[in-house]
Amino acid sequence: MIKTIDKTVAVLNALNEHKRLGVTQLGVMLDEDKSTIYRILATLEKHELVSKNPTSKKYKLGLGLLKYCATISADSDFGKMSRPYLQELKNITKESSHICILTKNDTAIFLDNINQDAVLNINTQIGSIQPLHCAAVAKSIVAFLPEARLNSIINKIIFTPLTSNTITSKGAFMKHLSEVRSQGYSTDDEEVYTGVRCVAAPIYNIDGEVFASVGVSGPTTRIHLENLDFYIESVKSIADSITKQVSLYYNNF
Numbered sequence: 091m092i093k094t095i096d097k098t099v100a101v102l103n104a105l106n107e108h109k110r111l112g113v114t115q116l117g118v119m120l121d122e123d124k125s126t127i128y129r130i131l132a133t134l135e136k137h138e139l140v141s142k143n144p145t146s147k148k149y150k151l152g153l154g155l156l157k158y159c160a161t162i163s164a165d166s167d168f169g170k171m172s173r174p175y176l177q178e179l180k181n182i183t184k185e186s187s188h189i190c191i192l193t194k195n196d197t198a199i200f201l202d203n204i205n206q207d208a209v210l211n212i213n214t215q216i217g218s219i220q221p222l223h224c225a226a227v228a229k230s231i232v233a234f235l236p237e238a239r240l241n242s243i244i245n246k247i248i249f250t251p252l253t254s255n256t257i258t259s260k261g262a263f264m265k266h267l268s269e270v271r272s273q274g275y276s277t278d279d280e281e282v283y284t285g286v287r288c289v290a291a292p293i294y295n296i297d298g299e300v301f302a303s304v305g306v307s308g309p310t311t312r313i314h315l316e317n318l319d320f321y322i323e324s325v326k327s328i329a330d331s332i333t334k335q336v337s338l339y340y341n342n343f
Contacts, residue, residue, distance in 0.1 A: 097122060098130050102151070105140060106197065110148040155217060168302070169202050172293075172332050176304065179328045180204045183321055185308035190220060190227035190290070191301065192235075196243050198228035201302070223247050223263055224256045226278035226290035230303035233270035234292050240267075255280045275322055280310065287313040289321045291329035296337050304329050 100120050105111060108119075113131065117124045131149055134140040138154030172189050179187040188203035198220040220228045222243065232243060249258045257263050270276040278288035290305030306313070306321055313321055 094130075097126065098134070101127065101130050101134070102139070103195075105149060105151050107195065110143070110146070110150045112146070112148045116149075168336070171335055172302075172304070173202060175328050175332050175335070176202060176204050179304065179306060179324060180206065182324050182328075183306050183308075185306040185313065185321075187304070187306050188227065189293075190225075190231065190303045190305065192228075192231045196222075196239075196246070198222055198225065198231065200227075206308070221250075221252065221282060223249055224252060224278060224281035226276045226288040226307075227303045227305045229267065229270055229276040229278075230290040230292045230305065231300055233267040233276065234300035252282050253280055253284050257281065275326055277318075277322075278307075285310055287318075289313070289318070289325045291326045293329050293336065294333045302332075304332060 097120070101116060104116055104119055108115075111119070113124050113127050116122070116127045116131075120127070131140060131142075135142060135149075135152070138152045140149045141152040142149050168191075169189075176187050176189060184206060186203065186206045189201045190198055191201045192198050200216050200218050200220065203216055222228045222232055232240065235243070244260060244263065247260075247263070249260070249263065250256070251258050257266055275289060275291040278286070278290075280286060282288075286307060287310045288305055288307040290303045292300040293302040293304060295301045304325060306325055
């Protein structure tokens, strides 16, 4: 039983790292026979923890995992602590707000979010993975990492262009991260989705290390270059407030 659980976790970890894999690929990668991999995937698919592309026959992580992410977010100390500030940011900017964290395996995911209820809004999902090279919330964390970890992450990034504005080279990305560090915030200027602009700022832990970020996203018709400073200052202010709250919490723990 324990070995089966270990194998199942290994399948989920492989899909999390490589996004889409077939049965044969997973078998080779994990050194398991195809029948075992197939049985694991069939069970995971039954519970919507993975989904299968009917054309390519490849599997990816399923939406069923999001219900666990939502529970973890709501029950975590940091989730509870940051939630009021996330609501405040949404109230101030009238745009969708979100908290992002970087996992130990260098994946940027939404820990929490509050979506705007306007007719034209940007909906984000708790647990969704954010591209490191173009999402504002991801860049706000990556830019401030120690040099060794930063270099390790950058060497693994595949600079896939998602729009015509996406950064597509290591050199350009390094230059952009330098700008992020200098200004203390990051933007996503239609780099992930055309017509969507995002602003994010880093959140620090008690040791002065960046471990999360907070940001807002909205259509470029509302978040435009003429009023961008308002969103930048709002996001930075909330990020500072969360950082102070983190420090207070752990100093009194």
